[in-house]
Amino acid sequence: MSKQKFAKIYSLSLLVPFLLMIYPLFSFGNRETPFILGLPFSVFWVIFWIIITFIIVLLLYRIDPDKDEKEVN
């Protein structure tokens, strides 16, 4: 995989959870009920997607073709 391609995959796959945190998509999470794990739905929604984001970045790091960015100038 080329570097540009990785950058594109990286940006797009993290844009998705980000868009879920702001409007218009945040309207899906913006409610008080049901309670999940003792948390109101809106609070749970935000925490849940942060954890998913964390996992996505971990996976992205695994497929990063150039983790060290070797200096070739």
Added chain:
Amino acid sequence: MAQWQIAMIMMIGYLLVALLIGVMAGRKQDKASLEEFTVAGGNLGLFVMWFLMGGAVFSAFSFLGAPGWAFSRGAPALYIITYTAFAILPWYIIGPKIGKIGRKHNIYTVSGFLQKRYTSKGLAMLIGIITLLASIQYLATQMKGMAYIFNIMTEGRIPFWLGALLSYGIVVVYVATGGLRAAAWSDVFQGILMIVISWTVGLTIVNQLHGSVSEMFMNLTDSNPGFLEIGAEGSTMSPMAYTTTILVSTIGFLMWPHLFSKSYATNARTIKKTVLVYPVFALFLIPLLFVGFSAVNVIDPSQVGSPDEILPFLITTALNLPGWVYGLVGAGALAAAMSTADAITHSASLEFTDGFVRNVKKDLSSKTTLLIMRIGVFIIGALAYFITVFGGQGLIALLLGAYGSIVQFAPGVYAALYSKRVTAPAVITGLIIGTVVNYYFQLVAETRPLDIDAGILGLICNVLIVIIVSSFTQVKEMPIAEDYRKIGS
């Protein structure tokens, strides 16, 4: 021994340890090296880097302001953990690239980065001045936090001016002597302390007031329906305001010179791993929000001076907690404020010296530059201190304006990284207009169109101007622009 005595002893003990760590970290390093002072030789490890970036987020705002937002506004406080988790993510891609450009062209600041790409002294000077003013504002809020916490935890026995002087004085000493490395190691200690305290004390408060987290939320949704939704009836923020607040914080985050310049302080792999583990910091903030939620309906807002005082108020007045908890929370809040203040003081001195002083007075040797930077730490420290203790209204408005302007660096920075067509006049005009628009809607105008955040309004104008002016001011050959674009991609 009285509660306040225990608290005071613990906080002073904390300050001594912080000083010791800061000074020790800078020891044995080359004191005469400009590179060591500015970017810690470019070799900070993952553990230190993680706390250095994290310390900047854990500020007086998160420790006192986050509970305050949750207490007074409800759901909008979620924006704080949202932007903390997401704002770092672009760094994975742009951080290594900025670092490579810096190593190739010997750059260690934002102003240096833009000056080289746009070959414009004016732009660098503008960045230097805006950064200085914005940093002083940032420092003033941190210092107010420190002084306030000293004051309340000792039940008024340490006056405002002394608390600020003690805690910030220590920051200035270790930054001026040890540079970035000292700031970084202090942040590790301060970061661990804050995390432990926010979880233990935070959850203790929730359990004392409501029994458990879920009971607290049950009570809250029963008594205040809509409080935990955005834009509902009874809510304190509209969807547009919520969205644009998240956007402006997320875009602006990496434009702060003290974070941007960390790209030069380490290698690509460390940058990537820092981004990797960073969202965890957002989760550390959760108990602080819970503290704020737990006080709703328990504490009458008229009892506390301002919402930001809710955490200390709960500990000292509303709950019967032992003196060592006073001390712990005091130390944690000091740590939060100091770990932000050290990085900001350091970068303000670097930016102003590199962007402004070096363009006014040419041919400074690196030895003189280093000396100016060290002295700059003291001068900026003193300025921020006097403004905090004696600040006047007009001055404060000016600083607030600068503070909101940092996000306006974004078009120039991203264009430098990815476009070869954007020109210096375009970036300068965009920056100025963006700053003015932001200033107008933040401090002058009564309402904003569609309730959009002032910074985003400025940014929209800024981007449009950059595009339009660039198309009129094309020059044929800009080898440096091509060079920037190609490095690391």
